[in-house]
Amino acid sequence: MTTPEPGGGPLLSATGLHIAFPGRRGAPTARAVDGVDLDIKGGEIVALVGESGCGKTTLARSLLGLVPPTSGAVTFAGRPLDYAGRALKAYRKRVQLVLQDPSGSLNPRHTVYEAVAEGLRIHGYAGDERAAVAEALSRAGLRPPDRFFLRYPHELSGGQRQRVVIAGALVLEPELIVADEPVASLDASVRGEILALLLRLRDELGLSALVVTHDLGLAWNIADRVAVMYLGRIVETGTVEEVLTAPQHPYTQALLSVLPEAPGDPVVLTGEPPDPSRIPGGCRFHARCQVLASGEAERAGVAGRCRGEDLAVLSGRGETQVACHWAAAGGAP
Structure with missing residues (x-):
């Protein structure tokens, strides 16, 4: 082979x-x-x-x-x-x-x-x-x-x-x-x-x-x-240049914002990642999402989908992909 x-x-x-x-002892499956x-x-x-x-x-x-x-x-x-x-x-x-x-x-x-x-x-x-x-x-x-x-x-x-x-x-x-x-x-x-x-x-x-x-x-x-x-799923993927110079998912944007060379203020995510035995409905990141919290998702008309509509699993192929209702609606830069 x-x-x-x-x-x-x-x-x-x-x-x-x-x-x-x-x-353990009847607790939910993680x-x-x-x-x-x-x-x-x-x-x-x-x-x-x-x-x-x-x-x-x-x-x-x-x-x-x-x-x-x-x-x-x-x-x-x-x-x-x-x-x-x-x-x-x-x-x-x-x-x-x-x-x-x-x-x-x-x-x-x-x-x-x-x-x-x-x-x-x-x-x-x-x-x-x-x-x-x-x-x-x-x-x-x-x-x-x-x-x-x-x-x-x-x-x-x-x-x-x-x-x-x-x-x-x-x-x-x-x-x-x-x-x-x-x-x-x-x-x-x-x-x-x-x-x-x-x-x-x-x-x-x-x-x-x-x-x-x-x-x-x-x-x-x-x-x-x-x-x-994030929380058991790949939420953004692509070449390193595409993802790290033009991140589309709010989670990727938050991770990048704390690097020393990143422009602007760091994005401070509230709380810890949810328990994998209690994955929320809708986008699994929505409870911590700075785009949803700021009202940007509401203005883009996708806030309800963020909270209630799950996203498809990204394919494993090499093209740039993102699991985000807001980015899909054209909200990402």
Whole structure:
């Protein structure tokens, strides 16, 4: 099975994905992912952006095969994801996870060599293990690699530890990595280095990536395409330039308004995101929407629809799309 070429069909695709968790002691079911279509092409970096609790990590874990969907499907290279043990193990060799906290994802008792070689041993690698580990460390920017073989995580800087985690993913030669807040725990001086590394891996290896983040500035620096998630659904998607320079959804506008370089005053959203076990009717953002609160939606004639009419799930394809009655009515700039 070959990886789809950039610009061709999707490498990874989610269609109609729903993930629900039963409540305890009769509490309502939490709809963590509530209808998502998302495509990632070969050689493409997609940023999945949103506040904490919006369902980003649950969606990412489902795409990795760690959380089976309640309904809907995940396909990889045109084939449905098989959750049987052997098939899932083979899939996880091709799709690797990079966690946000390198200190928490590295065993403090294992050397760098052992940490990177672990995946090879799990998957029964029959080649030259030492050469594979050295190549992965080198690709991750730890050179000369043999200088790091016998070092322990506590002997490394935060950036070096994150590079070890990335090397542990690269050693299996995956086609896609899922990076969950890959630079959130790093100093600002190191973040740019790790982002540059991910871009270089995309360019040199044709590696695809889903980068999960709350940081739109990070998305601007690394992504080809961005998907903005709110309360279990993607509410706006498109190329990073289109979405971040001309956002149409009020939620995206609010997220962008707090960036240091953003023009005008920050938009302060009232309250916390609603409970996923009690998703409101109509647009799921309407209770916090600054456009509705200011009367702009009323003037555009869509306030009633905002409060009472649900919006369709956006397609996972690459074109710019927005789930917003006000934007659809021409209210967005």
